[in-house]
Amino acid sequence: MVLPDHLTTRDGACLLRRADEADVAAIVALLAADQLGATRDSADDLTPYAAAFRAIDADPAQQLLVVVDAPGDVVGTMQLTLIPGLARRGALRMQIEAVRVQETHRSTGLGAAMMEWAIDDARRRGCALVQLTSDKARVDAHRFYERLGFMASHEGYKLRL
């Protein structure tokens, strides 16, 4: 899909575009505002985030996206990663990570519009599969993903180093 693009929500249209470095503080604020991210992320020191932004931005397999509302505030973010693989007859897959919607923009259809955009983008790029993992504590998110057609067919394992 061509970016920037518009997403329609019950509160009006938002702009979806590729993140630039000036968005990093706003994205980190969304990550840190999250119930589970609160202990893991903080906007107090942006140095590690700026370095990570540059690594993401330089990698053609990555799309780090932000949603901007009419007043110009970053109210959503997600990261889309293309992963080539041999399994499933050489299927390209899209992985969605770090989906966040600002509290004030929940229940407006914005999250679903973001995910539908990602699924359309995956289809356009020839992916056979879209995948994501969601913390087992996020029960509301699970209902949301299931409504979109995702199946919780796998266990998602993490090992912190």
Added chain:
Amino acid sequence: MVLPDHLTTRDGACLLRRADEADVAAIVALLAADQLGATRDSADDLTPYAAAFRAIDADPAQQLLVVVDAPGDVVGTMQLTLIPGLARRGALRMQIEAVRVQETHRSTGLGAAMMEWAIDDARRRGCALVQLTSDKARVDAHRFYERLGFMASHEGYKLRL
């Protein structure tokens, strides 16, 4: 870690190395021999796999690896993907996909040696997290990952396009 490397198993040493295009048929045979992969993969037509191999091989974020036993047969495979991200203070993560060990080499410690190699490689590359998903039907695999220290903290969602 420098490749090729040696993995020690109870049946002797195996060689771990980067896959090359001549390994594709053997890797697909491992994918197709798998109980869940049997309906999804077949070595009858290698064309889509060869194209996928070239995409994996050209992407510096991917390591597609094979394990070769003393007689020279491919008896294991895994794909390691580096994913940069902003979450968790700009953490780089390693994702492990498509782990397969030939039936005849199960219970020799080969699978654990492969995973330990991957975890060491992730550490060396500065990853803060190693992640993978495993089909909920693979109950034996779950015990295996848990013994290695992985936590099934997430639901793994998939959407086929």
